[in-house]
Amino acid sequence: MDYRVRISPRSRRVRLNLSARDGLTIVVPRGFDARRIPGIVETRKGWIEKHLRRFSEAARFTAGNPPDILPEQIDLPALGETWHIAYRSTGAQEVVEVKAVEPGELVVSGAVDDPAACRSVLKRWLRRRAAERLAPLLARLAEENGFRYDRVTIRSQKTRWGSCSARKTISLNCHLLFLPPDVVRYVLLHELCHTVFMNHSDKFWLLLDGFEPDGKAMRRRMRAGWKDLRAWL
Template sequence: MQIQIGDQTFALNVQYSKGKKISLQIDGAGRLNVKAPKGTADEAILNAVQGHSAWIIEKLSSLETAKRVPQPKAYEEEGSFLYLGKEYPLHELIGTGERDAEALKLALKKFYFTSLKKVVAERMPPYQNQLKVKPKSFEIVESRTKWGSCSADKKLTFNYRLAMAPPEVIDYVIVHELCHLLHMNHDRSFWRRLGGIMPDYKDKEEFLARFGGFMTL
């Protein structure tokens, strides 16, 4: 679903639930997420969102400004951190207790490592079946330059910071590395195979290019 606000067109990610009200959230990636009661007419959703036009423009403007100037992380219970593309207070991701900022940072990193390993293990098999490939192993690593890698002996790695990305972006990196099991170079055959599994892969690449620098501890 799309909506026109001023001279801009925005995509709406609508989720239907058992709730009684329409609610709107703008996540850290600038996407408009709407929750609506089951059976709500499209027109009612669009009208509700349109009523928040000024707030949407202001919020998106703030996000654009924030992208240019990375904000220091607040390692405290209510500090905001990304997980699977959404922002959460720190205490919802890890136990905070009486830990100091450095201990909280280390605990959060461990959470990202452990969580991403589970996410990749759950989401990779369907793509393996589609591509008819099987990596020798995969592990979660820390890297400043790569989101993933594939070695000549079919071992895959994934950057722990991907735990901060939306699931569909994690899927892109998974598929990207699985395709390298068939084509080690980024030649035309590689991109054709990748596009066959994930036609919108360029959108995922753009997301990482725009927001990857903010997916940090």
């Protein structure tokens, strides 16, 4: 079995990292006896092979991925970000956690044999990322254009990109992160215009068109955006 060994001064025990990009990496503490590695690989062989198989299956599907295929990479065009994901089994632990170890690198650890649990932490991470980045963007657009809203919530809707309540609470869909920045801006402005007109009247569209003259093209791209949602979601 092919693998690479990486010495990590910070780690205190042996970890197995699997990713579609790098294959198997054995992370060992400094001073670890390298002769022990083949034995460790041997005991985890079943787990490793299962996941490597999953990655090669995932590579074969470009569309309509079966839902138990986990992403090895998440592209967020809205933010111009790509996140690589490593799945790390940490033995008996029954929970799954996701952590950004550095910008662009996510580690999902724990009971990573459970695809549903992995998907659910990744979805939570996506919502957190959306809150971190979309909320300030909305605040800035409101400020720049003289809109006032009460607060913003991040949700994970299946049918709409955003909404605005009578109390001027704006809800944004975390899947907006999969759209290009100009389309995201258009969606946010749409909801901000609802803080002025709570309907889709002519006045509403006139206001919105003032920010984006080619609204028709934007709306087409918003609709097309639903097709880009990943199966793991």
